[in-house]
Amino acid sequence: MAKTIPVFSKTSSAIGLIALVLLPHSGQAVEPTGPSAPVHLEIVSATATSRLACQLVLAHFVTQDIKPIPAGGETAIALERDLDDGTLIYRHDGGRRMAVENILCGLATNWRATRADLNLAALRAGQHARLRIICEAPKALSCRAVGRPE
Numbered sequence: 001m002a003k004t005i006p007v008f009s010k011t012s013s014a015i016g017l018i019a020l021v022l023l024p025h026s027g028q029a030v031e032p033t034g035p036s037a038p039v040h041l042e043i044v045s046a047t048a049t050s051r052l053a054c055q056l057v058l059a060h061f062v063t064q065d066i067k068p069i070p071a072g073g074e075t076a077i078a079l080e081r082d083l084d085d086g087t088l089i090y091r092h093d094g095g096r097r098m099a100v101e102n103i104l105c106g107l108a109t110n111w112r113a114t115r116a117d118l119n120l121a122a123l124r125a126g127q128h129a130r131l132r133i134i135c136e137a138p139k140a141l142s143c144r145a146v147g148r149p150e
Contacts, residue, residue, distance in 0.1 A: 039128075068108055119145050
């Protein structure tokens with residue numbers, strides 16, 4: 001019979017729990033609090049017939065669906081950019097400020113297979129205060145950013 005070897009000893013588990021307690025904010029999710037500036041994101045569906053489904057992926061595994069974008073339509077999202085580190089911030093339901101990890105868009109009819117991660121680097125870096133991302137789907141969805149200087 002094989003001997004079971006514990007992955008963590010009682011000592012390392014206790015140390016991990018103590019470290020968690022000593023971490024700032026006791027491991028709780030905290031809203032960004034630094035100075036920020038407004039930024040504006042536009043997502044354009046340049047698809048001929050398909051609606052786009054987009055989703056904000058926020059910090060702490062929170063997601064927020066964006067209203068579907070009809071073929072040929074667009075939507076605008078107001079965000080903030082943290083002036084210290086470039087983190088993009090979305091005001092989640094109830095006004096809570098949440099860090100934006102990424103934004104995923106895909107064809108509504110086959111979102112999982114067609115989704116694309118939107119490139120928000122220009123907003124994060126402060127290169128643009130406004131960014132327009134145009135999503136096309138000749139075969140697979142592709143999205144490109146078109147920014148405007150601050």
